[in-house]
Amino acid sequence: MATSEKQVMTGIERKGDSPVYKWPAHPRAKVDEFGIEPPLGDIQREFQQTLRKFAVEVMRPIGQKLDRMTAEEIIAEDSPFWEFRRKYLDLGIQLSDLAEMEPEERSQMFCILFEELGYGDGGMAISVAAGMLPQYLSMIFGNEFLMERFPQDMLGCWAITEPDHGSDTLDPNGMIRHPGAEYGRPNTVAKFQGDKIVINGQKSAWVSNGTIAECCILYCAADMGDGADYSNGCVLVIPLDLPGISRGKPLEKLGQRGDPQGELFFNDVEVSTDYLLAGPEDFQRAVYSIHAEANALMGAIWTGAARAAYHMAHAYAHERKQGGVPIYRHQLVAYKLFHMFRQVEASAALTRRVVHYNQAADLPALQAAMIAKVTATDMAFDVASDAIQIFGGNGVTHEYPVEKIMRDCRSSMIEDGANDVIALKGGYYLMDEDLL
Structure with a gap:
């Protein structure tokens, strides 16, 4: 057998051609600050x-x-x-x-x-x-x-939640309502009178930007002359400088203080039907649409917040020494950081998959947006809490930002639909009625 043939058979000549053999002798990939991100344009x-x-x-x-x-x-x-x-x-x-x-x-x-x-x-x-x-x-x-x-530089708000009705307002079809129960009298009603609409009532203190917004997308009950309930609503987009609109005191709260929230009050506020985005016949579509968008965006936002908490804990674990070595050398810290990284990356991948699916679909899947929201917000709170644990006592002080992230994340598990309620409603959306 010729020498060259021996070299081919033993892989000596092929060795340099394989990408694997271009790796270091002890392979170890380094992930950049954006995580497991496939190549972008x-x-x-x-x-x-x-x-x-x-x-x-x-x-x-x-x-x-x-x-x-x-x-x-x-x-x-x-x-x-x-x-x-x-x-x-x-x-x-x-x-x-x-x-x-x-x-x-x-x-x-x-x-x-x-x-x-x-x-x-x-x-x-x-x-x-x-x-x-x-x-x-x-x-x-x-x-x-x-x-x-309403040009895009006007600051808006979404007024749907009410003092007596939080998650009720996200369930106008009564999908998760207790059998035989009613959601009761709406706090805000738009009464249709010819070519004008008269709005009366109150939206709760949880309206994001409610204290400062210039315009509002208002979801409320509609009275077409025969009363109003939550299955018969409408959506209006209105300026917030109209006569009869007033605002409550800015809300003091645990976290997300960079999101100014507060009540909106409507006292015989008149607008023309030009400001009607969706009437009663389109109300179910409008609730479904905005909820699908909002839940998906929540998934992305709180994935980002969790990544920030993970990065802070990761950096601190390299700096802080206990037992004579950086705490990253301790097995439990490495274990925690691995699971924090895993959760963040899983949430990012899920959210992007959901958003892509819904953007491409003729009818977005609300249940898909719901799993992005619930997964990301639950994960973000857990990751922020683990970050505090890695920081130890320092983590609960104002000197380090991880305690703020945890407070911010806690609110996310309630806003845009409490996670428990979303899971219940999402479960029913997964039901195949053809199989029942």
């Missing part, structure tokens, strides 16, 4: 990097300032909140540009946007998301009048 990567810089250099320090201020100070004219708002608008992110993209690219950009905003500050990310809902739903419903009337 130049535009997406630049978008992601720009937003990460904005999250770390603008949002995080402003969020920490807002966290130490009273609710009244947060919305004052000289508040750092308005600096954040101006700098966010300077990024030039336009819904119309995103809408023109193909579903895969659009879903990718949406997730990048809200993951990175959540990485900076969960509360302010919620403010941005709620702030665009009037314009976004107007665009989804193709209402040219409302799209022109």
